[in-house]
Amino acid sequence: MIKHIKYSLAALLFLLVSSSCNKWLELKPGDGLVKEDYWSTKEQLESAVIGCYSSLLNPALTEQMFLWGELRADMISPTNFTSFDMISIMNGEIQSTNRLTNWNILYSTINFCNIVVENGPEVLKHDNTLTQQQLDAYIAEVKGIRALMYFYLLRVWGEAPLQLKGTVSDAELEILPKSSKEDIYNQIIADLDFAAQHALSSYGNAGQDKGRITKYGVYALQADVYLWQDKYTECIEACDRVINSNRFGLYDGSNPSDWYSTVFFRGNSNESILEFQFDQQRLNSWFTMFVDPAARKFIASPTIIQEEVFPADGQNPDAKDIRGDGASYRGSDGLIWKHAGTLDLNTPVSQTNSYRHWFVYRYADILLLKAEALAWSNKGQEALGLIEVIRKRANALETTAESPDVASPQSMSDYILHERSREFAFEGKRWFDILRNAKRNNYARLDLITEMVGKIAAPDRQQSIITKYRDPRSHYFPISLSELQANKLLEQNPFYQ
Secondary structure: OOHHHHHHHHHOOEEOOOOOOOOOOOOEEOOOOOHHHOOOOHHHHHHHHHHHHHHHOOHHHHHHHHHHHHOOOOOEEEOOOOOHHHHHHHOOOOOOOOHHHOOHHHHHHHHHHHHHHHHHHHHHHHOOOOOHHHHHHHHHHHHHHHHHHHHHHHHHHOOEOOOOOOOOOHHHOOOOOOEOHHHHHHHHHHHHHHHHHHOOOOOOOHHHHHHOOOHHHHHHHHHHHHHHOOOHHHHHHHHHHHHOOOOOOOOOOOOHHHHHHHHHHHOOOOOEEEEEOOEOOEOOOOHHHHOOOOOOOEEEOHHHHHHHHOOOOOOOOOOOOOOOEOOOEEOOOOEOHHHHOOOOOOOOOOHHHOOOOEEEEEHHHHHHHHHHHHHOOOOHHHHHHHHHHHHHHHOOOHHHOOOOOOOOHHHHHHHHHHHHHHHOOOOOOHHHHHHHHHHHHHHOOOHHHHHHHHHHOOOOOHHHHHHHHOOHHHHOOOOOHHHHHHOOOOOOOHHHO
16 A cells, blocks of 8 residues: 555544443544545545544554454463453453453454445545546455454454444444344445455556555455455355466575565565555554563463474474564563564564554465365365465474364364464454354364463362353353444343343
């Protein structure tokens, strides 16, 4: 995404503000503009779309995406500076008063998208330079963003209000009950179907192609959503649309330093499909969470990372998976290097250069999503071939190689899950990967969750947390108390009633 895409927020009709404790959503008019003065020109429409992207750079959003995807999993360890709310989630003691159970950051972006969907067509009446095709392309972008936000709501809370009407004042606020998982899935699919038909394939430069919704970002999200629904044929088809485009590939890993620099430190590589774009003018919020010795909240879990995910090769001590020490984490102290590293292992990022992108989808994700769908489509040998492509690029060690039964979907899926832990370490995907695999076939693999929490729980809490996680209803967050107080139509998620 080029610079003006990130900084034209001042040109928007509406500015993003934090929800107050007694408001479900709160957006206020900005810059003296009101609705009747807006939606007249193509440039105003473009600014409104850009504002939807700008809202993704809210410092709280990517931080919470990381936390939602990692706190309940097994790859991070807390420090003396980890907050009470974070520790509570890691210990399975999640209350509706926990600040991380508030979904307002997602609904703020959803509301921006709703406003564009509703009002964008008005521009056609006033600006004859705007074509229907251009309008549809803009709407495709915001529907893609909206689908991503609802996908997070679905995976974190299970059920949530399906708000499709934009609001600009409390008087317009629509109070809604929760919608079912099925209804939310259907809306996500509908948005993505529209986006797949109308989104652009390219915006003309790499920065925008990686930072804005393209057809290929839509296909990637479709594949992920279909896999969560156990719709394997549709998942494979969506993955193939990305693969067969020949626009993406795995970046060569023969030079680990060059691979890390290109894919993670600089970003927007040939491997990237969608990244939230930060830079020196718009820093992300990861500096203190990962780096600052006086405030660092997490390190890589030494037991899990060094013994299970990236174990040493006893026969060849010099052998190294390029995704491990020096890429995902720093072995000397567990610093989460994927978000906090520079090109010098002795020098992590500073407050002034903490602008690592947030990686939504990379080409490796497409290959492993497809592999998982193939495994459950009785095509285990083909799935194994995709795993080996990933492992070869990464110089994966023999100690992590497995020989799954290609005729066993579960055996293959377990191998893919292990490989995803290496490929996407600390990218906010681990809990979601565990949950997706655990819940398949009516929670046939609930043991994936109970065994995981059994390994990471403190001894005095181990049995308690395992007992909680045996109830699938506990795998979703409670609705925040502030949301329940603001919206009397909401009912607390069953496990927390």
